[in-house]
Amino acid sequence: MEGDDVTQEQPVGAEDFTDVAETEQRFRDHGYLTDERLATTVFLQTRLGKPVLLEGPAGVGKTQLAQSLAEVTGRRLLRLQCYEGQDESKALYEWDYGKQLLYTQILREKIGQLVEDAVDLEDAVERIAKQDSVFFSERFLAPRPLLEAIDSEEPVVLLIDEVDRADEALEAVLLELLSEFQISIPEVGTVKARHLPYVVLTSNNTRDLSAALKRRCLHLFLDYPDAERELEIVRSKDTGLDDALAARLVDVVRGLRELELRKAPSISETIDWARTLAVLGVSELSSEVLASTLNVVVKYERDVTRAGEALPRLVDPNATVPDHRHGHSHDHAHGHGHGHTHDHHDHGDDDVDGREKRAAKDTPGRHDDAYYGSPGKGPGVRAVTSGQGGRSFAAGRARKRPV
Ligand SMILES: Nc1ncnc2c1ncn2[C@@H]1O[C@H](COP(=O)(O)OP(=O)(O)OP(=O)(O)O)[C@@H](O)[C@H]1O
Ligand SMILES: [Mg+2]
Incomplete structure (x- = not known):
């Protein structure tokens, strides 16, 4: 230095x-x-x-x-x-206080000599102060x-x-x-x-x-990468999962990302999921086996419920989706943050796969700044003053x- x-x-x-x-x-x-x-x-x-x-x-x-x-x-x-x-x-950087202290103790006698004939306290302080550069030098600097x-x-x-x-x-x-x-x-x-x-x-x-x-x-x-690159990444990690299954898995994960989850699954979660399925010796991607391992990719209970509901459709787009109006009357408690209790019932019914609803919500700023990992910049995010x-x-x- x-x-x-x-x-x-x-x-x-x-x-x-x-x-x-x-x-x-x-x-x-x-x-x-x-x-x-x-x-x-x-x-x-x-x-x-x-x-x-x-x-x-x-x-x-x-x-x-x-x-x-x-x-x-x-x-x-x-x-x-x-x-x-x-x-x-x-x-x-920090000053290495411990080292400074150690040196002053070892050098106590020498420091004593410096001030022994000082006329008063002020004079003594002055003499010590002159040694500042010794103790605040590179020797006592701890670089960060x-x-x-x-x-x-x-x-x-x-x-x-x-x-x-x-x-x-x-x-x-x-x-x-x-x-x-x-x-x-x-x-x-x-x-x-x-x-x-x-x-x-x-x-x-x-x-x-x-x-x-x-x-x-x-x-x-x-x-998030496009499907092709994500598949390439997964394959490069030697997860042990068959290529064809990995390709379908990537599609399922991409579908999950489109849901309004609190924390969307990332590349590392796709990799983890592929490894998990390989360890389990899965030879076919069914919504059941994916549902039983969902906790590898979604980490909030509310997200697990939502992702679980969407899995049959993501695995097989032609599958019949259970009717939310009857089967999930507790859904309003999921915390969308909407002002109206039954809000989602009003506009969700005709939009079977939720695509329109997601598209409408997929605007910058839909999350506030408490949303970890949100790529959006929204009204809740503090602007540069x-x-x-x-x-x-x-x-x-x-x-x-x-x-
Ligand atoms: N382009 C890529 N090529 C290979 N592996 C990748 C690639 N992108 C992500 N990964 C894998 O995903 C994992 C997670 O990536 P990383 O920890 O760098 O994410 P991050 O963006 O820093 O996330 P966070 O914001 O949570 O810190 C990496 O350890 C790596 O295995
Ligand atoms: Mg990181």
């Missing part, structure tokens, strides 16, 4: 990939299947030296992308897991992931996971890092990156990120890009 007074070269980008096709192939070789959009974003990140911000529902491979990027490029992965109320010292990534001798991949869970204060700290690849430590100086880290930020969209943060990143919304915008604008003018 070197401070302000030492001239350092600009950090250098890397040429880890020759083109988009090669990027896609190398990820594939490491078991991560990208589509062209994702491979292009990663390729551009390595060439432009910009962080990538991946937003999207849970379990679509956001975190895994960073892990695979580290594997593919042979870089070390440093991970900052964000959470609410996270102190920036846990993200940047962000500083570690900047200060690393070797190029690294820095994963800033679930950044939407971090407070805005930490988001502001990230701005300096992401635009200048440097960190200022008042007592030591500014630490500049030797090598540009590949930075991957992920977000589940539990809150809106500031415009300033987004502007510094290549932004990509990672959604004018104050934030002002801050980002000011920050944008005051700072220049490093590369």
